[in-house]
Amino acid sequence: MIEIDGLTKTYEATTVVDHVSLTIEKGEICVIVGTSGSGKTTLMRMINRLVEPTAGTVRIDGRDTRDRPAHQLRRQIGYAIQGHGLFPHRTVGQNIGTVPRLLGWEKPRIAARVDELLSLFQLDPALYRDRLPSELSGGQQQRVGVARALAAEPDILLMDEPFGALDPIIRSKAQDDLLAIQKRFGTTIVLVTHDMEEAITLGSKIAVMDKGKLLQYATPAEIIARPATDFVNQLIGTGDRPFRLLSLETVLDHVEPGEAAGDAIDASLSLRDAYAECLWSGRDAIPVEEAGQRIGRVTLSRLTALAARPQ
Ligand SMILES: Nc1ncnc2c1ncn2[C@@H]1O[C@H](COP(=O)(O)OP(=O)(O)OP(=O)(O)O)[C@@H](O)[C@H]1O
Numbered sequence: 001m002i003e004i005d006g007l008t009k010t011y012e013a014t015t016v017v018d019h020v021s022l023t024i025e026k027g028e029i030c031v032i033v034g035t036s037g038s039g040k041t042t043l044m045r046m047i048n049r050l051v052e053p054t055a056g057t058v059r060i061d062g063r064d065t066r067d068r069p070a071h072q073l074r075r076q077i078g079y080a081i082q083g084h085g086l087f088p089h090r091t092v093g094q095n096i097g098t099v100p101r102l103l104g105w106e107k108p109r110i111a112a113r114v115d116e117l118l119s120l121f122q123l124d125p126a127l128y129r130d131r132l133p134s135e136l137s138g139g140q141q142q143r144v145g146v147a148r149a150l151a152a153e154p155d156i157l158l159m160d161e162p163f164g165a166l167d168p169i170i171r172s173k174a175q176d177d178l179l180a181i182q183k184r185f186g187t188t189i190v191l192v193t194h195d196m197e198e199a200i201t202l203g204s205k206i207a208v209m210d211k212g213k214l215l216q217y218a219t220p221a222e223i224i225a226r227p228a229t230d231f232v233n234q235l236i237g238t239g240d241r242p243f244r245l246l247s248l249e250t251v252l253d254h255v256e257p258g259e260a261a262g263d264a265i266d267a268s269l270s271l272r273d274a275y276a277e278c279l280w281s282g283r284d285a286i287p288v289e290e291a292g293q294r295i296g297r298v299t300l301s302r303l304t305a306l307a308a309r310p311q
Contacts (some may be wrong), residue, residue, distance in 0.1 A: 001026050002047060002156065002188065007056035009042050017043050018212035019056070024205070026155075029182060029189040031199040033235065034209035040192040043209065044158050047190060048077045060156065075099055078149035078187075082161040085145060086133040092118070092144050093129035099152040117147040121177060139170040143177070150181065159191040163198065175201055196235055200224070200244055208232050221248055225310040242307035246272040251288055251298050254306065260285035260297040267295060275303045 045051040049070040115125040216228035227233040252267040264287035
């Protein structure tokens with residue numbers, strides 16, 4: 001658990017993070033969103049003391065982060081940034097092994113961890129471990145950057161616009177990978193992004209920042225249904241609200257008994273995808289399948305009701 005209390009950063013006369021308090025529970029993904037210059041990165045970097053707070057405290061599992069040297073703290077917290085920040089003259093394997101090496105892990109343990117992470121990110125270890133970063137595509141470099149951040153099995157992972165430079169297809173894949181890895185290791189993740197869509201897809205909680213202040217800290221559903229200020233409302237995009245609500249749940253959550261004509265959709269798709277398919281194919285109901293078996297249908301009337309403003 002990360003407890004942030006009254007956290008403030010001032011540069012000369014300017015306060016760039018202003019008395020922010022929030023608690024991130026273990027295993028949660030907290031996404032910090034806001035416009036450029038709102039203090040997102042500064043807030044996140046105060047967690048691993050890459051930026052020293054002017055005032056306030058950060059406690060990790062009850063322990064004040066100032067009670068040990070900053071470099072020691074940082075070895076326990078993974079950190080991944082946009083553009084990956086890989087060492088260009090070190091191989092992929094050496095890059096991933098950086099922190100385990102600093103922590104004094106035995107060589108075979110490091111090698112095993114490198115291969116485990118490469119496989120997890122769908123990069124064949126035999127093919128990729130000895131390559132230099134320049135011999136990988138941008139998306140592959142990004143995955144290696146995240147793998148490196150996870151190498152020492154940190155309980156906490158900080159990510160600053162990690163997928164910002166990726167094209168939409170690779171980006172969506174990288175987000176899925178991250179969710180799968182988060183589930184598997186139970187890592188607590190704090191992620192900074194400009195992109196509300198990404199925040200809604202990934203966040204168990206979203207922190208909205210503006211001019212150094214925390215405007216709202218709540219679940220995606222709560223933020224969409226009850227934005228705390230006009231600014232939050234604008235950030236969600238007024239016209240997108242119904243679709244964003246639908247994107248939070250899967251078809252499986254709302255299958256109804258009964259038949260429907262035409263091709264089926266998979267139960268794991270989002271309600272938003274189901275709605276799009278209804279509109280696109282001009283159907284009022286679509287059959288739903290799970291593992292190749294028909295399990296019922298999803299109806300346009302139900303989807304329309306679910307997309308309406310919550311009471
Ligand atoms: N070392 C520094 N010295 C002085 N001002 C700084 C320093 N670092 C950041 N700032 C200022 O603090 C403010 C917040 O910066 P920060 O990088 O936290 O914003 P951000 O929300 O992450 O922005 P972006 O989305 O553009 O990365 C900005 O106005 C920035 O110019």
